[in-house]
Amino acid sequence: MTSYRFQDYTKRVRIGKIICLARTYKEHAREMNTVVTEDPLLFLKPASSVIFNQGTIIIPPMSQCLHHEVELGVIIGKSGKHITQEKALHHVLGYLVALDITARDIQAVAKKNGWPWGIAKGFDTFSPLSDAVLKEKVPHPQNLDLLLKINGAVKQSANTNQMIYSIERIISFISDIMTLERGDLILTGTPEGVGEIKQGDVLDASLGSVCSLTVDVQRKT
Numbered sequence: 434m435t436s437y438r439f440q441d442y443t444k445r446v447r448i449g450k451i452i453c454l455a456r457t458y459k460e461h462a463r464e465m466n467t468v469v470t471e472d473p474l475l476f477l478k479p480a481s482s483v484i485f486n487q488g489t490i491i492i493p494p495m496s497q498c499l500h501h502e503v504e505l506g507v508i509i510g511k512s513g514k515h516i517t518q519e520k521a522l523h524h525v526l527g528y529l530v531a532l533d534i535t536a537r538d539i540q541a542v543a544k545k546n547g548w549p550w551g552i553a554k555g556f557d558t559f560s561p562l563s564d565a566v567l568k569e570k571v572p573h574p575q576n577l578d579l580l581l582k583i584n585g586a587v588k589q590s591a592n593t594n595q596m597i598y599s600i601e602r603i604i605s606f607i608s609d610i611m612t613l614e615r616g617d618l619i620l621t622g623t624p625e626g627v628g629e630i631k632q633g634d635v636l637d638a639s640l641g642s643v644c645s646l647t648v649d650v651q652r653k654t
């Protein structure tokens with residue numbers, strides 16, 4: 434069982450379910466030739482897909498096209514169901530920056546056929562996570578720069594204030610469906626600028642000056 438790595442929090446917090454949102458930034462929905470929805474769209478990733486800072490994303494033999502998606506991650510600290518928006522942030526333990534790595538070719542086939550995204554999103558190494566920070570150090574999570582560079586060149590640059598749904602609304606909405614448990618992680622969706630990653634690339638992701646993540650990409654041999 435994998436636990437989070439915190440910058441300065443020594444208690445062990447196991448990584449639970451990873452709940453991901455799709456289409457939470459208008460410009461990303463546009464670049465994917467799709468539309469935003471009134472309620473968030475959810476899918477799940479397995480905790481076994483997690484790697485950490487200085488890890489390696491492995492391109493699986495089943496895919497010819499992996500994409501990067503940089504996202505704000507919200508770690509749940511206090512379990513709850515039917516959480517109101519007013520109380521939502523009380524359930525947060527901390528934040529991190531994450532990459533929601535996606536086998537875009539596999540996802541395209543799934544989308545065309547109306548199939549779920551589990552394969553496209555669920556491979557080992559497809560969820561790189563930075564070291565986490567406690568929420569007390571992040572007074573304005575809805576106003577953080579989200580940045581992704583590949584080999585030093587900026588590919589995604591946005592601010593969490595551009596999200597269509599607030600963090601409070603996302604927590605409340607998810608908790609009306611499934612109990613949010615301590616250690617669960619919400620990946621809040623990616624802004625525009627997604628694109629392909631290739632063998633040998635080095636990815637640098639950051640969330641303002643709060644946290645950062647560096648990983649590289651290798652093909653499975």
Ligand code: MG
Nearest residue numbers: 502533622623
């Ligand atoms: Mg995503």
